Amino acid sequence: MFFPTYSILSESAVCVTFGEKPEEAVWQRVQALDARLQEQPFPGLLATVPAFVTLTVHFDPMKIFRRQPAVGIPAAAVLRELKNLSATLAPLADLPETLLQIPVRYGGAFGADLPEVAERLQMREAEVIQLHSETLFRVLMIGFAPGFPYLGMLPAELELPRKKTISRKVPAGSVAIAGNMTCIYPNESPAGWHVIGQTELKLFDAFAPEPCLLSAGMQVRFIPQKI
């Protein structure tokens, strides 16, 4: 298959897919198109949602129709625009080297799933903490919930499938792992990932100039705190 491919999500949203697997080069192209649209938004653009292999572009079809009633199907006009942009897409400029240190209290009441994680990985809890906190992560995308970051990549030794039974409620700031990623739950939430710790940092504030603490491309290191 040749990438990018273009698909219609709705009358007011389209998806551009840059590859099959969430590889570095694919992720970079998603970010590059997103950056281009942020810099030069087309009239009617509402929001972009960059993910691992796709960029979803939301727009106001009536705004596009009113500007140019002869344009035909608004979503088709947006796809034409995105195809033109993608054809001339420059590689992403250097990623910001922002490194954020996130203090975490691991285990105990702060990381209810740590004992089970350690047991399933046949490690001591301290080894899980060490591997997790020694890894330099990068924010791959924000999604699922306000300010919710997906961070990669987790060392292979820590990979576990998602939980079979979803935890009904984990507290705000829960740091969790699943597959080859780690995440932080910004709000109290049901959780399908294994919670190993908790941070006091606030990940989302609707009234802050930058509502999300983290954004795609930022680097993150978790710093173990004494409980």
Added chain:
Amino acid sequence: MKLRILSTGPGLLATLQDLGRPQARGFGVPLSGAMDTHSHILANLLLGNAPEMATLECTGGKLDAIVEKGGHLALSGAGGALFVDGRSVPPERTIGVPDGTLLTIQPMPGGNFSYLAAAGGWKFAPVFGSASTYLAGGVGGYEGRALEKGDVLHGALELDSPSKMEVASWFFRTDGHSAPRLDTPLDISVLEGPEWSWWPVAQQQAFLNNAARVSKDRSRQAVRIEGRAALGHNFAELHSTGVCPGTIQVPPDDDPAILMADAQTTGGFPRIAQVIAVDLPKIAQAKTGQLLRFRMVDLAEASQKLIEYELGLERLGTAVRYRSGSA
């Protein structure tokens, strides 16, 4: 206008909503807004309001309130009926209420949601420009939560109180107030979802030919439909990608979910289809047990319907403003 909530009946969820916050999706913030956007807009248009002004969305239970400062109101939506000082008010029309009036919004069997609009809109503190309440995030609306006994809603404008009750002689004719026939399938038009072609033709046919039933698992985030057996799959996991209200996601071993106003911004289940925008309010009002029949349309038809619908609303708004002499 000033309205104090006197009591909230069991099961009531009353939240301030508008047409959502589309610009905040990049931060992982759901669109939110009215579940039945059509009734929300009609309630506003009845009063000469802009379609996006805040209304009070009521579902699931009875709401009693007292008008502490009078004004003009309208209730729209098949899920509720308005009573003024204990007397029923015919639906879909403007009423003027003096100070001290008792209001009741009573759930009705014709649907799930109703919308109470005030002339000039309800006052709110905007979050990303919107009044909408996103309960799971504690964002927007009335302190990020549903209304409770003792809460007070203010109109956005200081307008004179009518001295006595006034009921407008004209109204919007809608067909939503009779109880639905659950076994008569409701026709819902859909677009192919990005992963439509993943399903074998036999399953695609089953999706379109067999009516599906609305399950009891309904929320502002998603309405589930029974039918896990027909669409079950063991496709490779989809890498989390964009979804929006109307997206029909199919988990491998659970009922398909039609995502609604509070849908998460991204999801990892394959998207078999997309309910077209003008049909999504029908899903919001569909009761548990309602049969749905999906009909595939193309993007041109869906877009045309949306444009015609929006232009029609615009004409309706203009007509109301002429009638009340404000245009």
